Amino acid sequence: MQLYNIKDHSEKVSFATAVKQGLGREQGLFFPANLTPIDDVDNLLKCPFVERSGKILRHIIGDEIENLEELVANAFAFGAPLSKVDEHNYALELFHGPTLAFKDFGGRFMAQCLKAVAKDDKVTILTATSGDTGAAVAHAFYELPGIEVVILYPKGKISNLQEKLFCTLGKNIRTVAVTAAFDDCQALVKEAFDDEELKKAIGLNSANSINISRLLAQVCYYFEAIAQLPEAKRENVVISVPSGNFGDITAGLIAKALGLKIKKFVVATNDNDTVPRYLATGKWDPNPTVATLSNAMDVSKPNNWPRVEELFKVKGWELKELGYGKLNDDETMNAMRELHAKGYVCEPHGSIAYKVLQDNLEEGDTGIFLCTAHPAKFKENVDRILNIDEPLPQALATRANLPLLSDEMAPDFAKLRAYLLERA
Numbered sequence: 001m002q003l004y005n006i007k008d009h010s011e012k013v014s015f016a017t018a019v020k021q022g023l024g025r026e027q028g029l030f031f032p033a034n035l036t037p038i039d040d041v042d043n044l045l046k047c048p049f050v051e052r053s054g055k056i057l058r059h060i061i062g063d064e065i066e067n068l069e070e071l072v073a074n075a076f077a078f079g080a081p082l083s084k085v086d087e088h089n090y091a092l093e094l095f096h097g098p099t100l101a102f103k104d105f106g107g108r109f110m111a112q113c114l115k116a117v118a119k120d121d122k123v124t125i126l127t128a129t130s131g132d133t134g135a136a137v138a139h140a141f142y143e144l145p146g147i148e149v150v151i152l153y154p155k156g157k158i159s160n161l162q163e164k165l166f167c168t169l170g171k172n173i174r175t176v177a178v179t180a181a182f183d184d185c186q187a188l189v190k191e192a193f194d195d196e197e198l199k200k201a202i203g204l205n206s207a208n209s210i211n212i213s214r215l216l217a218q219v220c221y222y223f224e225a226i227a228q229l230p231e232a233k234r235e236n237v238v239i240s241v242p243s244g245n246f247g248d249i250t251a252g253l254i255a256k257a258l259g260l261k262i263k264k265f266v267v268a269t270n271d272n273d274t275v276p277r278y279l280a281t282g283k284w285d286p287n288p289t290v291a292t293l294s295n296a297m298d299v300s301k302p303n304n305w306p307r308v309e310e311l312f313k314v315k316g317w318e319l320k321e322l323g324y325g326k327l328n329d330d331e332t333m334n335a336m337r338e339l340h341a342k343g344y345v346c347e348p349h350g351s352i353a354y355k356v357l358q359d360n361l362e363e364g365d366t367g368i369f370l371c372t373a374h375p376a377k378f379k380e381n382v383d384r385i386l387n388i389d390e391p392l393p394q395a396l397a398t399r400a401n402l403p404l405l406s407d408e409m410a411p412d413f414a415k416l417r418a419y420l421l422e423r424a
């Protein structure tokens with residue numbers, strides 16, 4: 001597989017390099033040079049999820065990674081069930097992984113790929129988290145031989161449950177409670193990546209969210225969604241994606257480019273609505289980011305948007321084919337209540353996708369909205385808004401009783417440097 005840098009098409013790299021490097025020159029995103037449609041999609045839809053996903057990723061990535069199917073099986077150790085909500089609407093549940101969010105698919109596949117392409121090189125993943133990314137990274141790399149993970153987070157500033165989720169693992173996952181704010185943790189990480197000597201000594205890698213391997217993994221669950229629909233409902237499918245950095249919807253559009261039949265994609269956001277406003281007016285005009293109930297979408301400058309535009313350009317599609325819409329927090333709560341009245345408990349992100357979908361459905365369409373997180377992940381808000389007591393999934397309930405294994409550190413780079421070198 002070859003990829004090019006969107007900012008400088010002359011920079012061409014292999015899949016392995018794109019995975020290891022993350023970004024190209026001038027912070028440019030990598031994009032697949034060739035998205036040939038898959039020959040027999042109908043037949044492919046008959047395969048089981050993991051086998052089909054192996055075939056899809058083999059089609060995209062080619063023969064660069066010998067045991068790709070094995071990596072896919074390791075990464076996709078949980079399903080993506082499609083749940084019927086009413087006659088016209090289905091929820092694609094992407095939250096059955098270890099950290100209860102769709103990011104488990106991309107994170108786990110990236111971890112497997114990174115392990116495969118690094119071969120015997122030393123790799124240290126260093127990341128700062130204000131809660132969720134840390135958990136996804138920790139679980140994705142847990143027990144992968146030869147990879148050390150160090151996660152910094154602001155002591156006392158993340159929720160108890162969040163902390164329990166990734167600070168109780170041990171083994172190759174080290175977590176550090178920094179006695180400072182999230183920004184200080186980020187500054188420490190940045191300093192480490194600027195330290196060439198350290199970078200080389202421990203094979204520093206950020207495993208961050210713009211890595212192409214994540215997007216490619218996410219392509220697979222769009223095929224899975226259609227495979228679970230009754231055949232009579234596979235015409236005129238409209239898919240609504242709750243969007244923040246726009247990685248998830250990019251993956252859906254890539255699935256369409258590969259030949260999956262989707263009538264329309266719908267962009268759903270909260271008050272951070274740069275893209276819906278852009279699609280309505282043609283003007284790119286980000287406002288300052290505001291905090292909302294759907295906080296994983298509190299992004300006003302989505303970093304994957306250039307990939308969406310590139311794909312439309314390459315395929316000759318028009319942006320006006322995209323549906324769009326946004327909900328403020330009051331509307332989000334109403335959407336949650338509306339779904340609850342239909343017997344479906346949904347957290348804020350998925351509920352936004354549901355409601356915006358309704359505004360974009362036509363007679364005879366089948367709607368699918370992506371449920372990106374488990375309702376228990378947003379338990380406090382879900383319980384309060386719906387007046388229920390949402391139970392924790394078993395795996396998380398067990399984890400909540402384990403002791404914390406974090407080290408504590410002052411926000412001092414010399415200390416962090418020594419800490420990182422100690423195990424290298």
Ligand SMILES: *Cc1c(COP(=O)(O)O)cnc(C)c1O
Pocket residue numbers: 101102103242243244245246247248249296297349372373
């Ligand atoms: C990350 C996230 C999103 C947004 O996904 P993007 O790929 O950044 O658009 C939506 N919902 C949840 C729960 C998330 O964690």
